[in-house]
Amino acid sequence: MLAHRIIPCLDIDSGRVVKGVSFVDLRDAGDPAELARFYNEAGADELVFLDITASSDDRDTMVDVVRRVSSEVFIPLTVGGGLRSVEDIRRMLEAGADKVSLNTAAINRPELIREASAEFGAQCIVLAIDAKRLAPPEDVELDGDPDLAAESPWRVFTHGGRNPTDLDAVKWARYGVEMGAGEILITSMDTDGQKDGYDLELLRAISDSVSVPVIASGGAGNLDHMYDALHEGHSDAVLAASIFHFGEYTVSEAKRYLAGRGLPVRPPTD
Amino acid sequence: MSENIRKPHIVVINHQAANIHSVGKALERSGAEVEITDSAESLMAADGAVLPGVGAMDAAMRALEELKLIEPIREYAGSGRPMLSVCLGMQLLFPESDEGERSGLGLVDGHVARFDVDEPSEDGSRLKVPHMGWNAITFTEPDQDRHPVFRGIPDGSYFYFVHSFHCMPNDSQDVVATTAYGGPVCAAVARGELVATQFHPEKSADMGLKIYENFVRHVAETVASRVA
Numbered sequence: 001m002l003a004h005r006i007i008p009c010l011d012i013d014s015g016r017v018v019k020g021v022s023f024v025d026l027r028d029a030g031d032p033a034e035l036a037r038f039y040n041e042a043g044a045d046e047l048v049f050l051d052i053t054a055s056s057d058d059r060d061t062m063v064d065v066v067r068r069v070s071s072e073v074f075i076p077l078t079v080g081g082g083l084r085s086v087e088d089i090r091r092m093l094e095a096g097a098d099k100v101s102l103n104t105a106a107i108n109r110p111e112l113i114r115e116a117s118a119e120f121g122a123q124c125i126v127l128a129i130d131a132k133r134l135a136p137p138e139d140v141e142l143d144g145d146p147d148l149a150a151e152s153p154w155r156v157f158t159h160g161g162r163n164p165t166d167l168d169a170v171k172w173a174r175y176g177v178e179m180g181a182g183e184i185l186i187t188s189m190d191t192d193g194q195k196d197g198y199d200l201e202l203l204r205a206i207s208d209s210v211s212v213p214v215i216a217s218g219g220a221g222n223l224d225h226m227y228d229a230l231h232e233g234h235s236d237a238v239l240a241a242s243i244f245h246f247g248e249y250t251v252s253e254a255k256r257y258l259a260g261r262g263l264p265v266r267p268p269t270d
Numbered sequence: 271m272s273e274n275i276r277k278p279h280i281v282v283i284n285h286q287a288a289n290i291h292s293v294g295k296a297l298e299r300s301g302a303e304v305e306i307t308d309s310a311e312s313l314m315a316a317d318g319a320v321l322p323g324v325g326a327m328d329a330a331m332r333a334l335e336e337l338k339l340i341e342p343i344r345e346y347a348g349s350g351r352p353m354l355s356v357c358l359g360m361q362l363l364f365p366e367s368d369e370g371e372r373s374g375l376g377l378v379d380g381h382v383a384r385f386d387v388d389e390p391s392e393d394g395s396r397l398k399v400p401h402m403g404w405n406a407i408t409f410t411e412p413d414q415d416r417h418p419v420f421r422g423i424p425d426g427s428y429f430y431f432v433h434s435f436h437c438m439p440n441d442s443q444d445v446v447a448t449t450a451y452g453g454p455v456c457a458a459v460a461r462g463e464l465v466a467t468q469f470h471p472e473k474s475a476d477m478g479l480k481i482y483e484n485f486v487r488h489v490a491e492t493v494a495s496r497v498a
Contacts, residue, residue, distance in 0.1 A: 001450055003404040003428060040475060045404055045430075071295045076430055076473045096291035098432075098473060121325035123400045123432045182400055211387060213402050236398065266404040266428040 001264045004230050005045040005237035006254055007215060008244045010035060011052050012081075015061035018052070023247025032065045036073040039244075042251040043269040044075065048101070048185075048239060051081030059088075063095045070096025080128055080185075089116050093124060101126035101185055104158045107165060107172075110179055117180025122212075127181035130157045131169035131202055132189040148172055154202050161189030170205050177210045184210055185239065187217040195221030195242070203233030215239050223249060223257040230263055277303040278489040281316035283343070284308045285323070285333040292472040293322050293356065296479055300486040310342035318489030319346060323358030324432070327382070328370030330358055340375065347377050352463045352492060354419065354485050360459060360466035361437055369435050378461050380439035385452065397452045401436075404428040407447040407457045407469070417460040418488045419481060420446055427477045429457070429469035437468065463492075 011018050016030040026034050036047055049069075051062045059082060066079055079092045080101030089100045106113050106127060117125045131154040154169035173184050186206050188199035198219040207214040216235035220226055226238045243249055252268035259265050280302040282293055290306055297304045297320065305312055313319060321343065323330050334340050347353055355363055364374045367382035374382070385399045406426045413421050431449065437456045439445055446458040446465075459466040465485070471478035 001405070002401065002431075003406075005403050067291070070289075070292050074292065074296060074472055074479055075475050076432075076470075093289065094291065096289065096295075098289055098292075123324060123402065123434070183402065211396070211398060212400070213398050236403065 002236075003045070003264045003266045004235075004258065005215075006043075006226070006251055006258075006265070007046045007048055007078075007237055007239045008039045008044050008251065009048040009050060009217070009239050009241045011050050011241070012062065012065060013052050014058045015065050019241065019245060021245045021247075023245075033068045033072060036069045036077075039251065040073045040075055041269065043255060043266070044251050045266055046076040046078065046237070047073070048078045048080065050101075051079065053082065063091055066092055066095040066097050078126055078185075080126070085112070086115050086119055089120065093120060097124075099124045099126050099183070101128040102181075103128040103130065106176065107156065107158060107167065110175070113176055113179040113181055117182070122180050122182035125181050126183045126185050126215075127173065127176035128185040128187070129169055129173060129176075129206075130161055130187050130189050131155065131199075132157050132161055132164070133199075133202075134164060148175060152205060154205070157189055161192070169202070170209055173206045174209050177212050181212065183213050183215065185215040185217060188219060191219030192217070193242075194219055197221065197225040198229040198233055198235075198238075200228055200233045203229055203235050207234035207236075213237065223254055226254055227258055227261055227263065230258070231261075277301060278317040278486055278493055279303045279305065279315070280318040280320060280486065280489060281313050282306045282320045282322060283313065283339065285330055285337060285339065289324060289470075289472070290322060293320055296472040296482040297486060300479070300483040302486045302489070308337045308339065310339060313339070313342050313346050316346070316351070317493045318351060318485065319343075319353045320485075321353060321355040321359035321362065323356065323362060325358060326369060327358065327361055327367045327374065327435070328372045330362060331370075331372040331374065334362075343375060344377065347375075347464055350463055352419075352465065352485065352489050354481075355464070355466035356472070357433060357468060357470055360468050361433075361435060363459070363464065363466055364437060364439075367435060377464055378437075378439055378444055378459060378466075379441060380437060380444070382435050382437050384435055400432055400434045401451045401455070402432045403430070404474075405431050405449045405451065405457075405469075407449050409447045410442075410445055416446060417465055418491075419465045419484045420458065420460070421484060423477060423480060429467070429471065429474040429478060431457075431469045433468055 156167035
C-alpha cells in the first residue's frame with residue numbers, strides 16, 4: 001500500500017540553511033548536504049529545499065547545492081523558489097532535482113505549468129499554493145480570470161502571505177492540475193508557524209477536488225496534527241520544518257506514531 | 271588478470287529525459303566506471319547499460335530515434351549483456367503503450383496501460399495519479415531463484431515510485447515483483463539479462479542503492495566469465 005510521506009523542508013539562503021537543525025551535533029548545521037544526509041538517515045521520505053535567496057545572482061549557488069546533495073543523498077528532492085522559466089527548471093532537474101515547485105511564477109504566467117509539464121513530465125512539476133482565509137470575497141475587486149474568482153473561503157496569496165490575488169485557492173489547484181501539475185503543495189498562511197495544526201478544511205477541499213497527490217504544509221506542532229492532516233485532511237504527504245529542525249520529534253517518531261494509528265508509512269529506519 | 275579487476279564500464283543512455291545525475295552517482299558509488307552518453311559506439315562497447323527515463327513515452331522514443339539509438343539498444347540487448355531499465359526505461363521495453371502513438375522497443379512482450387482512475391480503491395477513495403511515493407514490493411520468487419540484481423532484498427521493502435502508466439507483461443514469468451496500487455501492479459521485470467524496475471532505485475535510499483550494487487557486481491561477474 002502506498003505510504004504517506006513525511007517531508008522535512010529546508011529554507012536556503014545563498015546556499016546556506018537558515019533556521020537550521022539545532023538539536024544534533026552536526027559539523028555544520030548550515031550545510032544543506034549535511035542536513036540532507038541527516039534527514040535521509042532519519043528516514044525522511046523526501047526533501048524540499050526552498051530557495052529564499054533575494055538576489056538572483058545567487059541562483060547559481062542553488063544549482064551547486066542541488067548537485068552536491070543529489071550526489072550523495074538518494075531520496076527524492078524537490079526544489080522551489082525563484083524558478084521562472086523552463087530553462088530555470090531544466091537547470092535544477094539536470095543538477096539532480098527530481099521535482100520543482102512553482103508558486104508566484106505560475107500565478108504570473110500559468111502557461112509556465114503547461115510548458116514545463118510538456119517538457120519534463122507532470123511528475124516533476126509541483127504547484128505550490130499559499131492560501132489564506134479571506135471573507136467576504138466581494139470585498140476584493142476582481143480583475144483576473146472570472147473562472148478562477150474567489151468562491152471558497154481561501155484566496156491565493158503571494159509574497160509569504162502579504163499580497164492577496166483574485167484567485168480562489170481550490171479553483172487554482174484544480175486549474176494547475178489541468179495545466180499539468182503533478183502534485184499540489186498547499187500551505188495555509190493562517191496556520192503556518194502557529195504550531196496549532198494544519199487547516200484541515202482547506203486540505204480536504206483541495207485534496208478532494210484534484211486527482212494528483214497533495215502535500216500538506218503549515219501548522220504542524222505535534223504528531224496528532226500530522227495524523228489529522230493525512231486522515232481528516234485527506235492529504236497524501238505532510239511537510240514540516242520546525243517540528244523536526246528543533247528536535248521536538250524525529251521523523252522516526254512521527255512514523256511510529258502514524259503507523260500506530262493505522263496509517264501506512266515507510267517503516268522507520270531505526 | 272588486470273581484465274578481471276578493472277571496474278565494470280557501465281553506460282547510462284542519455285536521451286535527455288531522465289534524472290541521469292543520480293543514476294550516474296549511484297553507479298559510481300557502487301564501483302562502476304560510468305559513462306553518460308548518447309553514442310551508439312559507446313553502448314556497443316559497454317560491459318553493462320542503464321536505460322533511465324522520466325516523462326512521456328512518445329518524447330523518449332522520439333529522442334531515441336533522433337539519436338539513432340533504437341537499433342543499437344535492440345542489438346545491445348540481443349548481445350546478452352546486462353541492461354537495467356528504470357521507470358519510463360522499463361516501459362520503453364514494451365512494444366506499445368496507452369500513453370502515446372509511437373511503438374516502444376519491443377524487447378519484452380506485453381502492454382503499458384494507464385491507471386484506471388475511475389475505479390475506487392479498497393477504501394472507496396479514488397486513485398491519485400501519478401502513483402507517487404514509497405510503496406512496498408512483493409517478489410514472485412524466493413531470493414535464491416531471482417535474477418542476481420534482485421537478491422538480498424527483503425519482501426515488503428519500500429521503493430520510490432512515480433508513474434502514471436504501468437507495465438503488463440504477457441508472460442507472468444517476466445514479472446519479478448509487484449506492488450499494490452488499486453490492485454497488483456508490476457514493479458520489476460527480468461527477462462534474460464534485461465532487468466527493469468518501475469520504481470527509482472536511485473531515489474529509494476539504501477534498498478535502492480543495493481540494487482545498483484547488485485547490478486554493478488553482476489556486470490563485473492559477467493565480464494569475468496566472458497574473459498574466462
